[in-house]
Amino acid sequence: xxxxxxxxxxxxxxxxxxxxxxxxxxxxxxxxxxxxxxxxxxxxxxxxxxxxxxxxxxxxxxxxxxxxxxxxxxxxxxxxxxxxxxxxxxxxxxxxxxxxxxxxxxxxxxxxxxxxxxxxxxxxxxxxxxxxxxxxxxxxxxxxxxxxxxxxxxxxxxxxxxxxxxxxxxxxxxxxxxxxxxxxxxxxxxxxxxx
Amino acid sequence: xxxxxxxxxxxxxxxxxxxxxxxxxxxxxxxxxxxxxxxxxxxxxxxxxxxxxxxxxxxxxxxxxxxxxxxxxxxxxxxxxxxxxxxxxxxxxxxxx
Numbered sequence: 001x002x003x004x005x006x007x008x009x010x011x012x013x014x015x016x017x018x019x020x021x022x023x024x025x026x027x028x029x030x031x032x033x034x035x036x037x038x039x040x041x042x043x044x045x046x047x048x049x050x051x052x053x054x055x056x057x058x059x060x061x062x063x064x065x066x067x068x069x070x071x072x073x074x075x076x077x078x079x080x081x082x083x084x085x086x087x088x089x090x091x092x093x094x095x096x097x098x099x100x101x102x103x104x105x106x107x108x109x110x111x112x113x114x115x116x117x118x119x120x121x122x123x124x125x126x127x128x129x130x131x132x133x134x135x136x137x138x139x140x141x142x143x144x145x146x147x148x149x150x151x152x153x154x155x156x157x158x159x160x161x162x163x164x165x166x167x168x169x170x171x172x173x174x175x176x177x178x179x180x181x182x183x184x185x186x187x188x189x190x191x192x193x194x195x
Numbered sequence: 196x197x198x199x200x201x202x203x204x205x206x207x208x209x210x211x212x213x214x215x216x217x218x219x220x221x222x223x224x225x226x227x228x229x230x231x232x233x234x235x236x237x238x239x240x241x242x243x244x245x246x247x248x249x250x251x252x253x254x255x256x257x258x259x260x261x262x263x264x265x266x267x268x269x270x271x272x273x274x275x276x277x278x279x280x281x282x283x284x285x286x287x288x289x290x291x292x
Contacts, residue, residue: 084288085211090272095211096281096288103281103288105266140268195271 066184080125135189206248214289
């Protein structure tokens with residue numbers, strides 16, 4: 001009988017519990033719980049080491065196409081106000097905007113991403129957003145259609161740029177991330193800010 | 196010109212507002228046969244040059260605190276004459292040449 005055998009052992013070592021669980025078992029159980037907690041923590045650390053630290057990404061859209069930029073480089077998100085045109089500037093330059101007393105250069109991200117598809121008319125700004133990005137001492141506002149949310153993802157979730165992306169455009173991306181059930185291009189702030 | 200300020204001749208080049216240091220302006224000429232066309236001759240302070248514009252809007256005095264540096268991102272994307280600063284006033288924004 002199993003119970004009888006257990007009682008025999010308790011009697012031998014002189015520890016009998018009124019609740020039916022010996023102090024030794026309680027101690028072992030406690031040890032096992034601690035070990036389990038340690039293992040869980042260790043597993044988390046290991047997983048974090050393997051996947052890298054989490055990255056916070058601002059996800060936004062140009063039409064139906066999703067993009068992301070590391071939140072570390074995002075200074076603010078604004079609604080466009082009056083943008084002053086600049087003569088002789090590159091097609092992607094929408095102009096200058098007064099951003100709380102500072103002069104912000106606003107760039108048309110759609111034109112940066114599709115330089116071959118330039119239209120005669122500058123992009124309309126109504127209802128859109130400007131994502132102000134800062135990197136390497138440079139700052140610019142990028143006009144985007146919609147700002148969706150901030151995604152917290154492990155660094156390991158950043159995959160190489162998809163092969164289907166045009167090589168001339170691929171240099172503008174750090175990689176691709178799966179976000180909200182779809183792939184979005186993770187923009188390289190450096191590449192987007194430098195002509 | 197007052198201390199810590201600059202008087203600008205503001206012109207509309209058809210796409211944007213430009214400001215030129217009034218002290219540098221030699222002459223403003225109306226271009227014959229082109230309604231609304233003007234030629235601003237500059238060079239009193241520096242090398243002679245001329246700028247075609249659609250309209251001469253007048254002059255404005257900018258104080259030092261209304262002058263901002265040209266954003267690097269813009270400077271790198273301008274071909275031709277580059278502005279040396281941006282004038283930021285309640286009335287608008289001018290590129291200063």
